[in-house]
Amino acid sequence: MQFSYIQPTSIEEVFKLGSAAPLYAGGTDLIGLMKDDIIKTDKVINIKKLKGLDKIEDKGNKGIEIGPLVKIADLIENETIQEKCPLLVQTAKEIASPQLRNMGTVGGNICQRPRCWYYRGDFDCIRKGGDTCYAVGGENKYHCIIGGGPCFIVHPSDLAVALLALDAKIEITSENGQKTVPVNDFFILPEDDETKENILEPGEIVTKIILPEQAKGFKTTYIKFKERSSWDFAVVSVAAVLKTDGNMIKNGKLAFGGVAPHPWMEAEINQKLTGLNTDEASVDAFTSSLFHNAEPMEKNEYKVILARNLVKRIIDNLA
Template identity: 35%
Template sequence: MKPFAYVRADSLAGAAEAYAAHPGASYLGGGTNLVDLMKLGVERPTTLIDVSRLPLDAVTELPDGSLRVGALVRNSDLAAHPLVRDRYPALSQALLAGASGQLRNAATTGGNLLQRTRCPYFQDVSKPCNKRQPGTGCGARDGVHRDHAVLGHSERCIATHPSDMAVALAALDARVELYGLGGVRRVHAADFHRLPGEHPERDTVLEPGELVTGVVLPAAAAGLPSVYRKARDRASYAFALASVAAVLEVADGVVAHAGLAFGALAHRPWRARRAEEALLGAAPTEAAFEHAVDLELAQARPLRDNAYKVPLARNLAVDVLTRLARHREDA
């Protein structure tokens, strides 16, 4: 392992200042992804800035009814939180679908958002990868790509984002709080991760030195029927082949609000805006759901070995939306 320095931050300002003072530094929270990548030689930080002791480990109900989740809240604690389970069930389900219990006990909310792709070409430093080393090529495009992207990919990268939690946050219209030397800002969870384009090495919209401090779940989505569903090769400890997070509000016999996001289909959680627009004002029928999802997935550009993802995602989404509509009728 390459030698590195260690700094323990005692405040947000101190963390940002330490980052600025140590070129090549990385923030360390739970470390469940970063440390693995350091062992593989993929990540080679000059300095680790430990932010794990900052006061960012609380779930707080805000005056407007929204819920703020600190960046250091552990995945297990967030999944089990009564307000999350009651008001945002898709988020709890997504967290429980990810990793093992041991990893969920260590992994943080911020770290979950910032985890990097599990593409084997990215994780193997002997293979070409534009995300790891820009300009070397994408080994997966002509290689093994059964698990790779069918939406939003580019000639430079076809990797997918691995997070389950981020898919639910996108569908729920959550916002991500960021802190840096320039101050505090919020971005929509659906816009936090980037598509690869010409720069697949940039996973998110984070500016250099910025730190994720929390996630805000909106009051508007609280209590709405929501579900997260994941298809994978085995029943546990496996990343998604395709996943769906859906939020559905039906009023006066038509869809009043729909939030739909796909996981494992793109470089980021894929917010299905076309499908949502098609559903607004429509009767909540299986035919309407099929039409809307087909409009969204018409954008797919499957590769040689992953065309199966398109019908898989379609069937997941239609089934999830249909069940949510029936749940509303039965309530």
């Protein structure tokens, strides 16, 4: 594939290009998609030289601002993030391999495309504009158990799950100005648009990820079940932010990866966490109620049990 490679140095320059060409940050996902002919383009906009988008800034009680071009490896090494948001460090360490973390950026991680093998393969499925989802009636072991239809992907980003549990916001900039949306509103379900995973329109760029100041006294963790012990995408993952008092969970949030087309959080689950006694019977009753509304596919019912067991493990470890 022949394409021109444009390297603007300011965001204004990107807008002047007036182009909906794909943005290239670390390229670890984009290049694969282009090589596999999933993205066909005659132009790529390298955003790596855009000034000011590779910084992490501590804004005191206004939280922490993370530039989308911050590399995943630099997020892990950053002292502010280590001190104020260990959940993000723990999650980032779970992503891929050191080489990919050195290249891949935070913005690219949350905007990466799904890993469904039909989508990545030579199948003209619904997400590519076709009219068939090959996972239905096909190999759907790794697909979603909730929120699917007409496409049944799971969102592949680990960071997105932690950012959801942390109540982060995403700043989006376009020629027409800026808007900031909660992570929950950034990602969309296939029923809203089965061809994309988030609200970004052509010409819009993620320019900041904003972490609110974290309340004191919460324990956090990220647990990721993967099939291989080396690098791999999550089969199911859970990010937890919990406040405990003796043998009671006073308050908390659970966000899930690997279960839905976007990082998943349910108000009902978090309400049930409030006041939950951490004795075995109460925790068992709580975990067995999780994903009672799931609609697993033929080969992935195991994800319901897996999600429940991961939550049990988290509560046992943190409480």
